[in-house]
Amino acid sequence: MSKPKRPTLTERRTEELRIAIARKAVEIFVADGDTSATIERIAEAAGVSQRTFYRHFPVKEDVVRPLFRASSNSVIEALEQASDDGEPVEVLVTAWTSDLIHGGLGDFERRFLTLMVSTPQYRLRWLEVDDELCDAMIRFLERRQLLGDHPLHRSLPAYLIVQATRHVFEYWIKSGSHEDIADLLRDAFRMVLAGTRAPAAG
Structure with missing residues (x-):
């Protein structure tokens, strides 16, 4: 590659x-x-x-695209640099939270994300940039042999992980939750990866 x-x-x-x-x-x-x-x-x-x-x-x-894309690129870089023998869920959690650990997610960032979630035109930009993560996620899962052979089974888990991540962040923002975002992501990734085994034919 x-x-x-x-x-x-x-x-x-x-x-x-x-x-x-x-x-x-x-x-x-x-x-x-x-x-x-x-x-x-x-x-x-x-x-x-x-x-x-x-x-x-x-x-x-x-105007918000560069900020979302910078965050997306950070996740992609973390996934591509991760060791292949790392536990997948923990690698995913680290990829999405490393920027938060270093820069924090304070009141300013939370208010910004609240505006993005609650304003359809801006939320759309978030969705569009998030979709760019799917190819990197497929490569990540493929290296760990977590994908099936059927084209749908190869792409669906990646899309589910990206969607689950966004859902967790939107829940966390809208609810005003003080739960640890890493724990919420960890639960979501475990749920998705538990279903990555392709169904038996027939």
């Missing part, structure tokens, strides 16, 4: 700018308690022109 091409310096700088704009937008959204801030206001706060904003984000709702 070929390794993904490393981004060029220009590509890295472009992504850094996109993330900087995204962070300014999120700061405004959280401070306002809603996502109604105009593109003009976001661009001014980020120190860029509206033209630059539109060059990177065709519509305002796309």
Whole structure:
């Protein structure tokens, strides 16, 4: 399997700018308690022109994509670097919580995610980026021989894990739960992986 091409310096700088704009937008959204801030206001706060904003984000709702994608890329990297003999559930939990352990998930992050979950246009961006995790999840499960031979049996567990992860985070956010997110994810992954054995033919 070929390794993904490393981004060029220009590509890295472009992504850094996109993330900087995204962070300014999120700061405004959280401070306002809603996502109604105009593109003009976001661009001014980020120190860029509206033209630059539109060059990177065709519509305002796309501004959160870089943050979701950065989190997704962190999960993918953790899965690809994990030892093949690691216990699958614990590897999955670590992949999704390592950023939380280092950066924490404080009140600011929780308020941001609450806005994303409760605003359909922004939740859609979360869903779209999450779908990009499925290929990496298939590779992870395949290396551990946790997939069947049928095409559906090879893809369904990966999609279920990604969906289960999002469901756990949405439950945790909407309910205001103070439960350990790692424990909630661990339970969800155990439930999904317990059903990865393909059904007998007939």
